[in-house]
Amino acid sequence: MSTINTSFRNGVFEIELNRPDKLNAANYELISDLAEAVKEAKQNPNVRTVLIYGNGKAFCSGGDLQDFGIDIAYPIEVMDFMKKGHEVTMGIYNMEKPVIAAVHGAAVGGGCNIALGCDLVIADDKAIFSEIFSKVGAIPDMGGLYFLPQKIGMHKAAELIFTGKKLTASEALELGLINEVVKEGMAIIKARELAMSLANGPTKALGMAKRILHQATNQPLETILELEAYAQAIIFQSRDFNEGRTAFTEKRAANFIGS
Numbered sequence: 106m107s108t109i110n111t112s113f114r115n116g117v118f119e120i121e122l123n124r125p126d127k128l129n130a131a132n133y134e135l136i137s138d139l140a141e142a143v144k145e146a147k148q149n150p151n152v153r154t155v156l157i158y159g160n161g162k163a164f165c166s167g168g169d170l171q172d173f174g175i176d177i178a179y180p181i182e183v184m185d186f187m188k189k190g191h192e193v194t195m196g197i198y199n200m201e202k203p204v205i206a207a208v209h210g211a212a213v214g215g216g217c218n219i220a221l222g223c224d225l226v227i228a229d230d231k232a233i234f235s236e237i238f239s240k241v242g243a244i245p246d247m248g249g250l251y252f253l254p255q256k257i258g259m260h261k262a263a264e265l266i267f268t269g270k271k272l273t274a275s276e277a278l279e280l281g282l283i284n285e286v287v288k289e290g291m292a293i294i295k296a297r298e299l300a301m302s303l304a305n306g307p308t309k310a311l312g313m314a315k316r317i318l319h320q321a322t323n324q325p326l327e328t329i330l331e332l333e334a335y336a337q338a339i340i341f342q343s344r345d346f347n348e349g350r351t352a353f354t355e356k357r358a359a360n361f362i363g364s
Contacts, residue, residue, distance in 0.1 A: 120158075123160045212228075227295050344362060
């Protein structure tokens with residue numbers, strides 16, 4: 106996968122967007138390769154956390170407007186391209202493991218929404234976020250029309266989508282779009298530290314919590330309570346819960362193994 110680099114160590118699966126000469130702009134090849142990498146991370150039982158970042162000067166500058174790698178005059182090819190993007194978005198969303206984005210430089214258009222689709226986002230203080238689509242006469246994709254109103258409310262989401270305005274990392278943090286802002290050049294380092302920490306956590310419990318969190322905004326309280334009870338009944342049978350309970354009693358750090 107020439108447009109994506111992957112590595113795996115100590116439970117952390119790293120995915121690097123690798124079109125640095127194009128600021129990691131997304132074409133059909135990159136989206137297809139990214140979908141395969143996300144699928145690999147999701148299916149590998151030894152992967153406990155996923156980290157996504159960009160090579161070069163940016164996280165991802167959005168779609169490659171000069172060459173999408175398809176003939177955009179044919180709607181069926183555009184749909185196929187979009188469906189590959191859906192594989193990425195749904196793969197990250199449904200993965201019962203924490204997914205972290207480390208953002209530097211531009212995270213705009215589809216690149217912004219790849220980041221927002223992750224569970225946690227660490228950005229350096231020079232990062233820029235934008236739903237830039239309206240500037241080129243398009244609409245958000247990669248889940249932007251879903252994630253934005255959930256994270257910041259309908260009115261603010263509409264503002265960012267209609268205007269295509271750029272947000273600094275600090276502004277994105279203030280809105281609740283991202284989790285932390287660090288010094289320039291430190292996003293990947295900080296996110297890798299977080300990924301390693303989460304990879305040592307109770308993976309099954311984190312995964313079930315993630316699944317229920319994704320339903321919490323569109324389900325009544327009664328349904329969420331039922332899901333919590335069901336999940337807790339399963340988790341209480343896990344080796345990690347047994348270890349966590351024992352470690353708490355013995356007043357020591359728990360040694361979770363992810364099952």
